[in-house]
Amino acid sequence: MNTPTITSRWTACGESILACRWILPFLLVVGGILSFVIPSQGLLNNYGQLILATVGINIILTVSLNLVNGYMGEFSVGHAGFMAVGAYISAFLTVKFFPYGAAPFYGFPAAVLAGGIGAAVLGLIIAALSFKTRGDYLAIVTLAFTMIVKSVLENIDAVGGALGLRGIEKLTTLPWVYFWTVSSVWIIRNLVYSRYGRGILTIREDEIAANLMGVNTRQAKVLAFVVSSFFAGVAGGLFAHQLQFINPSMFNLIKSTDILVMVYLGGVGSLAGSVLSASLYTVLLEALRPLGIYRMMFMPLMLILLMLFRPRGIMGLRELAWFVPKRDLDAVSPDAVPPPEIKRPLGNQPG
Amino acid sequence: MPNPSYFFQQSLNALQLGSIYALIALGYTLVYGVLRMINFAHGDLFMVGGFFCFAAATYLGLSFVPTLLLVMALAALLGVLLERVAYRPLRNAPRVSAVITALGCGIFLEHLVLARYPYPQSVPELVHNVTWHVAGLSFSSLQLLIVGLSVGLMLLLDFVVRRTMVGLAMRAISWDMRVVPLLGVPVDRIITFTFALGGALGGAAGVMYSLAYPVVDPFMGVLVGWKAFIAAVLGGIGNIRGAMLGGFLLGGVEIFVAAYYPSTYRDFVAFALLLGLLILRPYGLLGRPPTQKV
Amino acid sequence: MLEIEKLTHRFGGLCAISDFNLSLQKGELMGIIGPNGAGKTTLFNLITGIYRASEGRMSFEGQELVGAPAHGIVNLGIARTFQNIRLFKEMSVLDNVRAAHYAHVKDNPLTALLRTPGFCSEERRILKRSQELLALFKLEAHAGKPAGSLPYGSQRRLEIARALATGPKLLLLDEPAAGMNASEIGQLMEFIAWIRKEFNLTIILIEHSMRLVMAICERLKVLDFGTTIAEGAPAEIRVDRRVLEAYLGEEVTP
Numbered sequence: 001m002n003t004p005t006i007t008s009r010w011t012a013c014g015e016s017i018l019a020c021r022w023i024l025p026f027l028l029v030v031g032g033i034l035s036f037v038i039p040s041q042g043l044l045n046n047y048g049q050l051i052l053a054t055v056g057i058n059i060i061l062t063v064s065l066n067l068v069n070g071y072m073g074e075f076s077v078g079h080a081g082f083m084a085v086g087a088y089i090s091a092f093l094t095v096k097f098f099p100y101g102a103a104p105f106y107g108f109p110a111a112v113l114a115g116g117i118g119a120a121v122l123g124l125i126i127a128a129l130s131f132k133t134r135g136d137y138l139a140i141v142t143l144a145f146t147m148i149v150k151s152v153l154e155n156i157d158a159v160g161g162a163l164g165l166r167g168i169e170k171l172t173t174l175p176w177v178y179f180w181t182v183s184s185v186w187i188i189r190n191l192v193y194s195r196y197g198r199g200i201l202t203i204r205e206d207e208i209a210a211n212l213m214g215v216n217t218r219q220a221k222v223l224a225f226v227v228s229s230f231f232a233g234v235a236g237g238l239f240a241h242q243l244q245f246i247n248p249s250m251f252n253l254i255k256s257t258d259i260l261v262m263v264y265l266g267g268v269g270s271l272a273g274s275v276l277s278a279s280l281y282t283v284l285l286e287a288l289r290p291l292g293i294y295r296m297m298f299m300p301l302m303l304i305l306l307m308l309f310r311p312r313g314i315m316g317l318r319e320l321a322w323f324v325p326k327r328d329l330d331a332v333s334p335d336a337v338p339p340p341e342i343k344r345p346l347g348n349q350p351g
Numbered sequence: 352m353p354n355p356s357y358f359f360q361q362s363l364n365a366l367q368l369g370s371i372y373a374l375i376a377l378g379y380t381l382v383y384g385v386l387r388m389i390n391f392a393h394g395d396l397f398m399v400g401g402f403f404c405f406a407a408a409t410y411l412g413l414s415f416v417p418t419l420l421l422v423m424a425l426a427a428l429l430g431v432l433l434e435r436v437a438y439r440p441l442r443n444a445p446r447v448s449a450v451i452t453a454l455g456c457g458i459f460l461e462h463l464v465l466a467r468y469p470y471p472q473s474v475p476e477l478v479h480n481v482t483w484h485v486a487g488l489s490f491s492s493l494q495l496l497i498v499g500l501s502v503g504l505m506l507l508l509d510f511v512v513r514r515t516m517v518g519l520a521m522r523a524i525s526w527d528m529r530v531v532p533l534l535g536v537p538v539d540r541i542i543t544f545t546f547a548l549g550g551a552l553g554g555a556a557g558v559m560y561s562l563a564y565p566v567v568d569p570f571m572g573v574l575v576g577w578k579a580f581i582a583a584v585l586g587g588i589g590n591i592r593g594a595m596l597g598g599f600l601l602g603g604v605e606i607f608v609a610a611y612y613p614s615t616y617r618d619f620v621a622f623a624l625l626l627g628l629l630i631l632r633p634y635g636l637l638g639r640p641p642t643q644k645v
Numbered sequence: 646m647l648e649i650e651k652l653t654h655r656f657g658g659l660c661a662i663s664d665f666n667l668s669l670q671k672g673e674l675m676g677i678i679g680p681n682g683a684g685k686t687t688l689f690n691l692i693t694g695i696y697r698a699s700e701g702r703m704s705f706e707g708q709e710l711v712g713a714p715a716h717g718i719v720n721l722g723i724a725r726t727f728q729n730i731r732l733f734k735e736m737s738v739l740d741n742v743r744a745a746h747y748a749h750v751k752d753n754p755l756t757a758l759l760r761t762p763g764f765c766s767e768e769r770r771i772l773k774r775s776q777e778l779l780a781l782f783k784l785e786a787h788a789g790k791p792a793g794s795l796p797y798g799s800q801r802r803l804e805i806a807r808a809l810a811t812g813p814k815l816l817l818l819d820e821p822a823a824g825m826n827a828s829e830i831g832q833l834m835e836f837i838a839w840i841r842k843e844f845n846l847t848i849i850l851i852e853h854s855m856r857l858v859m860a861i862c863e864r865l866k867v868l869d870f871g872t873t874i875a876e877g878a879p880a881e882i883r884v885d886r887r888v889l890e891a892y893l894g895e896e897v898t899p
Contacts, residue, residue, distance in 0.1 A: 075447065129626075133633040136389060140584045141629060143577060144622040151619035162615070187758050194757035194764070195771070198736070198744040205733035212693055214719035214748040214811045223754050253577060257454060264451045293469070296462040300455035304436065307452045311444030317735060327765075331739055331772055332789030 021329075024322045028182065035178035049174060051286050053242055056177035057235050058278040060184045062262040063271060064231035067188055069260070070268030071197070072224045073204025075135070077256045078126065078142030079232050081149040084251035085122055086115030086233025087240035088159055091168045094241065108171040112180070112237035119233025120226045122149075127225035131218055134207070146256060153248040164247025165240075172242040180238060184231045185323075189271055191227055193325045200224045201269075261303060266313050271323040273315030359488050361610045367494045367563055369602025370501030374556035375579030376586070376594040377508060378430075378549035384525045384589040385545045388449055392433055392457035394576015396550050400426045400557020401567040402464055405474045415477045419500075422558050423551040430550020431543050438546075439539075457572070464569040471568035474561040497559045504555060505595050508548070512591055521545060525589065581625055587638020596636060601625075646671045646847055647692075647815060652701035654691055661687040662871045665701070669815075674841060674848045676862030676879075678855070680891055683868040685851045686728060689817050693725055694718045705815065720748040724813035726804045728820045728851075734793030738784055738803060741792045742775040745810035775810065782806045797824060805840070815847045816840075822854045830854060834861050859883065867891065 038044050044052065065079045090111040098107025122145075129141050154162040191197050199220035202210035210217055240246045266277030288295040310316065321329060375397050382390040403422040407413045413421065437452035481492040512518035520536045521544075532538050560575070561567050582601040586593025601621060608620040628636070647669040654662045662684045669675060677685050690696045692703060694715040703710040705721050713721075733741050750771065756764040779785045782802045787795060792803060801821065808816060821837070822830050834857060841848055852858045858865060859879045867875040867882060869891040875882055882888055 069447075075450070129630065133629060136383075136588060137584065137629060137633055137635075139389075140581060141626060144581065144625045144629075147577075147618050147622045148626070151615070151617075151622065155615050155619065190758050190760045191754075194760075194768070195743070195747050195750045195752075196754060196757055198740055199747050201736055201740070202733050202744050205736060206731050208695065208715075209727070209731040209733070210744070211715035212695070212719060212725060213745040213807060214716050214724075215744060216716045216747065227758070253573060257458070260454070261451065264447060268445075268447070293462060293466045297459055297466065300457075300459040300462070303455040304452050304459070307444075307448050307455070308440050311441055311448035325760075327768065327772060331776070332737060 021321060021326065031182075032175075032178060035174040039174050050242070051283065053172060053174060053177045053238070055279050055282045056174075056181040057238050057242070058259075058262060058282050059181050059275050060231050060235040060238070061259045062266065062274040062278040063185055063188050064228045064235070065259050066263050066266075066268065066271070066274045067191070067200070067224050067228045069263055070270070070274075071192060071204065072200045072221070073268075074130065075139040076126075076142040076228075077139055077253065077260065078145045079228075079259045080251040080253070080255035081142070081146035082119040082123060082229040082232035083236035083239065083255070084146075084149050084153060084246075084248065086112075086119045086236030087246050087251070088115075088153060088165065088236075089118040089233070090115035090237030091165050091240040091246060092159055094171060095165065095168055108176070108241065112176075112234055112241075115237035116230040116233040119236065120230035123225040123227075123229025124222060126229070127222040130221050130225065143253070146251070146253065150248045150251060160247070162248060164245060164250075166245050168240055168244045168246070170241060170244050172238045177238055180234055184234065185271060185275065188227065188231070189323055189325075191223070192271070193328050196220055196223050204269075264313055265303060265306065267315035267317065268313065269317055270313070270315035270319050272320035273313055273318075277314060356487055357610070361606050363490070363494050363498075364610075365603040365606035366498045366599070367602075368606055369599035370498050371556050371559050371563070371598075372575075372579045372582045372602050373505060373595045373598025374501050374552050374559065375576060376583035376598045377505065377591065378553045378556075379580050379583040380586075380588055380591060380594040381508075381512075381521075381545050381549045381552075383583070384591070385521050385542060386438065386528075387525070387589075388438070388446060389453075389580070389588075390433075390546075390549065391450055391453040392437065392460065393549065393553055394572035394579070395457040395460040396426055396430055396433070396553035396572070397557045397560070397576055397579075398567070398569060398572030399429060399460055399464065400554035401474075401561045401571065402468070402472075402557075402569075403554065404477075404558045404561045405472050405567050408475045408477055409472075418477060419555065419558050422554045424554075426554025426557065427547040427551040430546040430548075430553070433550070434543060434546040439542075461569050461572070468569065471566050474565040474567060476565070477562060493562060497563055500555075501559060504552065508552070509591055511548070517541065517544060578621075581622075584635055585625055585628060587635025590635065590637045593635055593637035600636075646673075646706060648702075648704050649692075650702045652688075652691060652698055652703060654687060654696060654699050660871050662691065662698075665868075665871075665873060667866070669847060669849070671814075671847055672845075673864065674837075674850065674862055676850045676852060676858035676865045677868060678852060678858055678865060678882075679868035679874075682870075684871040685868055686819060687871075688868075689725055689819055689849075689851065692718075692817065693723060716748065719811050719813075722812065722814035723817065724808040724811045724815075725817035726801075726808050726819055726821060728823060730797075730800050730804055732792040732800055732804060732807070735791055737789050738792050738795065739775055739779065739788040741803060741807050742778055742810045743771055745807045746771045746775065749812055778806050778810055798829065809840070809844060813844075813846065815849070816844075818848060818850045818852075820851055820853060822852060822857050827856075830857055833857065837861060 038052070039049060061079060061083065065076065068074050068076045093111040093114055094107055098111065126142060126145060130138050133141055153159060159165050199210065199215040199217065200223070202213070202215050203217050203220060207217055262278045262281050263274060265281060266273030285295070285299065288298060291298060375393065378393045378396065379390060382388065382393070400422050403425050404418055407418040407421055433453070433456055437456050438449050441449040441452060478493055478496060483490045483492070512521060520541045523531045523536055524538055524541055528538065578601060579598065582597035583594045584597070585600060586595070586597030604621050604624055605617050609617045647667065649665060649667040652662055652665040653660065665688065677688065679685055687696070691698050692710065694710065694713055698711050701711070705723060708721055710718055733744060736744065750767050752764045752767050776785060776788070779788055782805070784799060784803055784806065787799065792800065795803060818837070822833055825833060837848065838861060840846060850858060850862060862879060865877065865879055865882045866873055867888050874887045874891060875885045
């Protein structure tokens with residue numbers, strides 16, 4: 001689908017910076033250094049750092065939701081629910097179990113990881129439900145799931161009930177956000193360009209045909225949901241320790257809608273699109289803050305216009321060469337060498 | 352049930368809430384039945400209906416019947432407009448693009464109303480509420496009016512879809528949108544009509560809601576809308592009688608859980624029940640699984 | 646190789662297949678013909694596990710097929726094509742073939758997520774096999790294009806290539822000649838004979854085109870309304886009275 005179609009276009013314009021894959025490791029290293037330098041040298045004020053961290057968290061959310069909604073072609077609206085689980089588990093752990101001081105070194109990463117794993121376990125349940133229901137019905141299952149998570153959290157007094165959990169330390173730092181953002185994009189990219197990823201794609205294309213071509217669609221679904229919800233949980237953990245206060249109604253349908261908008265804005269089945277749209281959306285939303293309430297009228301208008309003129313989002317079904325493993329890129333490049341000397345039975349047929 | 356009169360009162364409440372859910376659910380199911388797409392802005396049509404009702408009663412000082420008719424007409428118009436903006440241009444685009452434009456329209460409507468009314472508004476009393484006491488049970492005229500009117504509208508709709516040419520055309524489009532134009536069915540006009548019908552029902556639900564719970568706020572369409580959507584799915588989306596059944600079922604569950612258990616459990620039980628039902632009957636109570644041809 | 650005994654399948658009250666028996670030897674090329682709605686595709690759907698048979702037994706190389714999941718049946722070595730082409734249209738031609746290797750990869754999800762060296766060597770192997778298959782089917786120039794953008798004939802070829810990528814011993818072809826003209830059917834005949842030899846296949850062919858089945862099949866079965874009305878070599882079928890009646894109406898005398 002996506003990849004090869006566009007990558008060939010990008011590689012076709014050979015001089016384009018975007019096609020030069022060696023720039024990527026360079027950029028990644030620069031980004032890593034910046035994530036340390038920006039806070040320590042005060043290159044950006046707190047507000048700027050907050051926006052950067054939010055961009056990172058939104059990238060994680062968008063890329064991971066794209067796995068289910070874009071690559072697998074389901075319509076999950078439950079991402080806020082997974083996020084909530086991750087946020088609550090990790091915040092509960094750092095608040096109750098990891099003492100101040102020690103938390104940043106081992107407590108915080110362990111807590112975020114635990115949040116991700118907790119969310120992934122619930123993802124497993126949703127995946128099991130997705131064996132029987134598909135399409136709009138699965139959308140409802142995820143919707144109901146979000147509501148149940150919210151409602152359960154409101155009834156657990158240990159995490160503050162409807163009032164929420166307060167007194168979370170601000171442990172989310174730029175380097176951590178950077179680390180998780182890069183890992184999530186890398187791991188999801190690895191998944192997408194593996195046999196499991198191709199299995200996930202075939203579910204979107206034609207599930208019955210996929211089964212008949214030997215794809216274990218259940219396995220592929222489980223993997224997609226587990227990985228996707230894991231990173232939603234991680235994003236939730238980062239979010240909680242950034243805001244230092246969470247309550248159940250933060251993770252409502254409006255939050256899910258936000259993530260959905262970023263996914264479809266960027267383009268389904270495009271990692272580049274997700275990264276791009278999450279960054280754009282977050283920054284733009286902040287930039288438009290002076291508009292006050294009209295900001296929230298402007299955003300949907302933009303979205304509508306974009307959909308009318310580019311129904312498949314900014315990137316459509318295309319991918320940037322940076323996000324494609326070299327082997328997959330080479331396999332479809334125009335100057336790929338065909339295997340030599342094969343006896344073909346179809347010599348007289350048009351190619 | 353320890354107290355029969357309490358139980359009876361709650362049943363009336365359940366019928367009232369259920370009929371509102373059912374009216375909104377019908378809007379979802381109508382559009383879904385024809386276009387095979389979820390109208391994610393429908394909850395906001397309901398919300399705008401509530402505000403129209405508020406405006407008609409407050410500024411124009413209209414009484415109940417003109418308010419209802421006016422609101423239904425305006426909401427129908429809004430539904431048609433929504434179809435023109437969000438659905439028609441994208442009919443050949445990926446399904447999900449139209450879903451997103453509809454979501455966008457919904458968010459736009461919410462904030463448009465929010466910009467005008469930053470705070471929840473209370474709706475003046477449109478119908479004088481009388482309570483009758485019969486044999487130890489009390490009936491409120493408002494509840495009877497809401498339930499009666501909703502059921503009337505539903506029966507009317509059921510008649511339109513099952514017994515008229517327009518209804519036949521709607522069902523035909525839902526069957527196969529590419530073939531139907533070849534048979535001389537004006538697809539565009541039927542789809543417009545469907546959205547108008549759905550909008551009118553949403554508007555009517557908005558009026559009923561602001562009669563029953565006389566405060567309107569710009570985000571009320573989100574939760575109530577999604578719940579009604581769930582009701583539609585519960586019954587089997589695309590199925591009109593299913594939507595009614597689902598609406599009353601959800602209303603019943605919510606009211607009775609809140610009546611006998613702490614009200615914070617309401618959503619949990621309602622949605623857990625929904626999940627359970629969907630696991631047992633993946634395509635809703637009255638829905639049929641899509642036939643898959645190999 | 647494939648043993649089917651008393652296979653019966655009903656949709657509601659309708660009997661789509663009744664009392665179907667088949668014993669297929671390794672290396673055979675068998676044709677199944679019959680008018681529209683005779684139950685031919687239903688038979689394929691039963692064998693490949695899309696439907697679960699109401700009654701009867703099926704086994705492939707001693708393994709029971711009734712009740713096995715569809716992807717499990719593929720892994721036993723049964724692959725198929727579809728009457729109405731069902732490619733993964735938005736995926737590239739290459740990925741269509743690579744996706745069909747799903748069952749033949751020895752790795753686990755964790756190695757894929759972390760892209761370990763072991764995983765990469767498996768990927769290389771699959772890529773190489775897929776490219777060879779594409780080259781064999783003269784599709785390598787289109788590797789990067791979405792499968793849905795190929796012309797009809799190429800899509801048919803790709804579907805067969807994809808089926809072969811699953812590593813089948815038994816190939817089920819569902820009306821491969823649909824929509825082809827006479828000269829294309831001629832080429833298809835050569836082609837089927839060739840893949841049969843090259844991939845060491847046993848083939849069951851469903852077809853409308855009498856010319857095709859008569860020319861290449863060693864044995865034919867004729868279905869009508871779900872029941873087997875004749876069976877034998879093409880020459881015998883050609884003159885079978887019941888077959889002619891089923892195809893041409895009752896008044897025909899042979």
